[in-house]
Ligand code: NAP
């Protein structure tokens with residue numbers, strides 16, 4: 001029930017980081033991988049990574065906020081490879097700026113990529129899934145789908161909206177045997193969170209690094225590898241009666257108040 005043999009998976013923004021790990025897991029379960037990024041150099045970086053992993057992936061230069069480009073990419077995938085069975089809405093950005101100092105255009109850009117992009121991609125693949133009689137959509141949410149913190153107002157707003165888009169796709173398309181769920185990663189060690197982990201300019205440890213380790217029962221940052229199993233589960237027949245759920249893969253962070261300092 002965990003096999004993805006014969007399935008076509010589009011993982012957006014999957015040149016490195018969480019997207020690459022998820023795509024690798026889906027490939028190891030048998031899926032054919034397609035991915036896209038908004039910069040050619042990133043597509044090239046991704047193609048090199050897949051080749052080194054022995055994965056025959058196809059990469060597209062496509063910005064998830066550009067509906068015309070997304071529809072063209074999906075049509076080309078359907079024509080050259082096959083109908084998309086699995087969509088992972090992974091592409092995302094973050095801007096860490098105190099809200100009162102954030103330009104409205106910066107706010108709009110984050111929401112555009114992190115919320116409008118998944119809408120555009122899901123809207124493009126659902127018709128094919130309906131024709132085929134099944135489909136899996138996995139949105140990559142966040143702890144910020146549930147919690148706020150300083151400097152991430154745009155990101156939290158987008159990821160909170162993505163949680164509700166997940167539930168709405170479930171409600172609207174469940175009758176077509178389409179399951180739309182989300183993975184909510186905790187704090188994962190990728191390029192996106194590097195500024196939260198790197199030592200301070202004077203060489204002292206990053207206080208946020210210590211904070212996250214104290215807030216997380218697992219007492220560590222997650223790795224993209226930690227997301228592989230949950231992704232295969234939600235992409236496979238093993239989750240055919242799971243719909244509209246957010247699966248938090250956070251080392252227990254959301255369940256805990258955190259350790260009282262000694
Ligand atoms: P990352 O290292 O910053 O990678 C983001 C990827 O998305 C890159 O390949 C990037 O390539 C692509 N991308 C960005 N904007 C795009 C656009 N407009 N169109 C297409 N592709 C685009 O991020 P990550 O840490 O792996 O995170 C991946 C996802 O997980 C994001 O949605 C993030 O919000 C979410 N997440 C991350 C964490 C964490 O702790 N790392 C935790 C929870 C959720 P280009 O720049 O070339 O387009």
Ligand code: GCO
Nearest residue numbers: 142143144152185186187193
């Ligand atoms: C931040 C981090 C987080 C993680 C992730 C947590 O600045 O707080 O980037 O937002 O990326 O979303 O689930």
